[in-house]
Amino acid sequence: MRIEKTIYLDHQATTPVDSRVFAEMSPYFAKSFGNPHSADHVLGWESSQAIEAAAATIGDLIGADADEIIFTSGATEANNLALLGLARRAAGGKRKRLLVGATEHKCVLAASRALQQQLEYDVQYLPVDQQGIIDLSMLEQQLSEEVLLVSIAPVNNEIGTIQDIHAISKLIRASGALLHCDGAQAPCAIDMTDMAEFADLLSLSAHKIYGPKGMGALYIRRDLHAQIEPLIYGGGQQGDLRSGTVPVPLCVGMAAAARLFCSSDAEGERYRLRALTTEFINQVQSLSWPILLNGPEDARRHPGNANLRFDGFDAQDILRTLQPHLAASTGAACTSGIPEPSHVLRAIGLSADQAEASIRFSLGRGTTDEDIQSAVGLIDDTLARLSRADLLRLA
Template sequence: MRVSNSIYLDYQASTPTDTRVLEAMLPYFTDSFGNPHSSSHILGWRSADSIESARFEVASLVGALPEEIVFTSGATEANNQAIFGVLAANQTDRKTVLVSAIEHKCVKEATYFFASQYGHRVKEVPVLESGQIDRAAFSAMLTDDVLLISVMAVNNEIGTVQDIAWLADKAQRMGAIFHCDAAQAPEALDMDVVELGIDLLSLSAHKIYGPKGVGALFIDSSLQNNFPPLVHGGGQQNGLRSGTLPTPLCVGFGVAASIIRKEGAQNRHRLKELSSGLLENLRKANVGFSINGDAIDRHPGNLNLEFPGIDAESLINTLQPSICASTGSACNSGIIQSSYVLKSIGLSEDRASSSVRMSVGRFSDEEQIAEAAKKIAEAISSISA
């Protein structure tokens, strides 16, 4: 995708809203603006019906029942609600929470915070060089004291796809609750919460060409009776998440979910061709690089590349405004820190600082890929001179 003079290669950070999604949303800002919780008039009814249709589409994307989908402000809130709900409602003697070492920061931060609030302990499960969960370590850590396990389906930095079926089965056999942050998953693979044995699952609309500001949490019906809300108020969504639902955003989420459910498989093949094409163009330009993460089990549009001896921040700055990509670094209190995900898969500080994440998406094409590779090669040559 081109935006003015920029080639967008940061689809795992956010996706542009599909025009079909935007067109479906627009009427709910004007004619159909009624509060979906206003149950006494036609505009309220219309908004409520539209939200329930969207809820059905989001549920269908992951094989859930509509009543198991709770709309949230995004995946961050969904992850927080999942972790809070399990720990706050815990009446058992189980006090351990397992998270992978490469979970998204909102999962890790929420887990440590709520564990400290409710008297639980957190253990991080190590990963292999590929980013895959270390199965031996996971099996050893999975005891009858484990209450909750949280492992993301697809990593947001290195694109590694986890074997969620195996992990959830192990959790179920031990009697632990399994949560999956699936924000990055729909673009990469099909997911069915029933087939996979998932108890809680988080989604984000803006990762699937929907609007920012809306996400969802799947809560298995067996957990809902004792699941406390994170947000209190008027008791909307069966008391699981209060607040007036943003009809346009929910409608957009539903349309985005429907599109990716119908077109996902075909698009994944195309993403794989485009990402492979970017690698081939870099090789032809004699650019040295190595791929971080699993070479096979990865998001088809993700490329996390180490350019030896090249400072990633300098490279991205040099590429402005031509190429939009990212380092995966976290900026805390104004201090740039190398990615903990890359360190967790064994990269040194220097290697992590030489790594760039690029991701292609629905609106990428071969011309953009060829031009991006050329500009990257020129930028590296300039930095190395």
Template sequence: MKIDGVIYLDHQATCPLDSTVFAEMTPYFEGRFGNPHSSDHAVGWRASQAVQRAASEIARLIGADPDEIIFTSGATEANNLALLGLAREGLASKRRRVLLSSIEHKCVLEIGRALSAEYGFSIEHLPVDTQGALDLDALENSISDDVFLVSVMGANNEIGTIQDIERISRIAGASGAYFHCDAAQAPSAMDVSRIADHADLVSLSSHKMYGPSGIGALFARRDLQPLMQPTILGGGQQNGLRSGTLPAALCVGFGAAARIAASEEGYHRREQLADLRDSFLKQLQNLPCRIWVNGPLDTERKHPGNLSVGFEGVSAADLLSRLQPKIAASTGSACTSGIPEPSHVLRAIGLDDERASSSVRFSLGKYTTLDDVSEATELIKEAILDLIGSGLLEVG
């Protein structure tokens, strides 16, 4: 896929809007523009019904019920509502320990700091192995009846690691701890049809599954909702948990994207994407410098569109600079752009600063073609030869 001539390989930052999704959203920007909370007339009723249908599609994607879906502005807000929304319940229960994996999204790590500073929770970061899989022995050794909550993402946004959500759920649940899963990347990476059976709280993002930006959702188990406090106050919409007028068009788009992700098309897309990623890797292995792959070697435990590659002796920043404006890729999470330090995810899997700063994340998507990855490989080869010619890279 090219955007204005640029080969787009940054789908884990954001996905393009699916044309089917856009078509379903369009009427709600035009004649069906009603406020879904206007309960006194038919225009509002129709908008409300559209939002409810969208909630049903999202619930179906993860195996939940529609009334357990709370719309948010995105996964970051959903993560905040999940963890901060339960903070008072944690204080009341006297459980003061929160366990987070060491490769969680930056927003979850920041929420952990807030839980520590503002509420007095003890925040513990669980280790992962060299491929990014949570150390389940460490989780079992850490879990006890004073643990309030465990938070582990479904699929990592930088190295693509897919976690064993079912087993993590069993370990957390055995002690009575709540389990939160940041599943923003998961629908494009794995079968999430039963994730609501395993997690008490699940965060989702529309634009990570070819839906519109600016909309996300939190699945919160029905019996858990009365224990939660809102993080946004106002008119008391969505059972009082998230105030504000819902954007009907965005909700409709999110629902359409969820329906497609849950379909046979979504399943086959993941299979095709994994094959394309593997083809890309084989081509990169012929570059005039040594490379390595960050994350799982077992492709069953890896996001099918993720390829985090280290280029030995190459500065990722220099390489990406030479690839502009022909390839869109990244050095890590878009949510940490501008932070002048190596990725916490790459450090957690054991990379030193030099190897971490030599790593580039390429993330493929449903519109990426074999021609795209072949052309990208040639452009990367040219950039590396340029680095060699400039004396910035020595090939041993």
């Protein structure tokens, strides 16, 4: 898809709101605007019903019930509620260890570090192989009666690795520990309809699935509700787990987006996206420079993900030169304004230089064959320009 002059290939960062989603949201901004917690009049009742229907639809996406869905401001809050909420309530018990995938999102890593510092939880980071896949034998060795929670994302946000959550869950359940999944990237990549059978807590994000920003959800298995300490206190909304007025338009929008991934068209969309991404990767790798794919090369990668390494180049230089014609991202974190190599790429064995030569291109629902052809041409021209500039500097 194009946004004016820009080809957009950064769908794993955020997606545009689907026109069908926007149409369902619109009435709740100005017409059906009642507070869903106003129990004394019809406008409040209508909004409350919309929230209940939205929770049910999002539950359908993962195989959960409506009362197991807690609305949040996004996946970051959902991840924090899962980790901090569970661990704070369990503090002082015999289960004082947390196992976290080495390639988890920064908010999961930060929350686990906070628990380590504040409540003295023992946090172990689970290694991955060169494709970003969790070492199941290492996971099994680490599991014990002291482990409270394991946090592993079904689909990685940088290199697109798809984990075998079924096998992971089987090992964890045998130990009596709980499994949390950061599922923000998962709906675009895999069928989620049975995920609630395997995960005890699961975070979701609306803006990663063509819904609105500022909206997410946390699935909490019904019997675990009493074991979660709220992060936000107030009027006791959402079963006292997350107080605050629930934003009806955003909830309706997230549900509308989720419904599209529950439809029979969802798998066909993933198939089309994988074929398009494979063609993009093949065309880029056919250029005159050594360009390598980071992460899985097969079906264990997000269908829209292409994390490519341009050895001998700096990713930031490439992206700057591509502006304003192509939008992609490095995936690198920025802490206190100091750029650092991606922890995900370092975890799969890349050097700092290799990580800093890598760019994540992520294709999406609106990406076309024409976009791919144009993007490859732009990348080719950019690499040629940067190579000429290097030669001039050396002359």
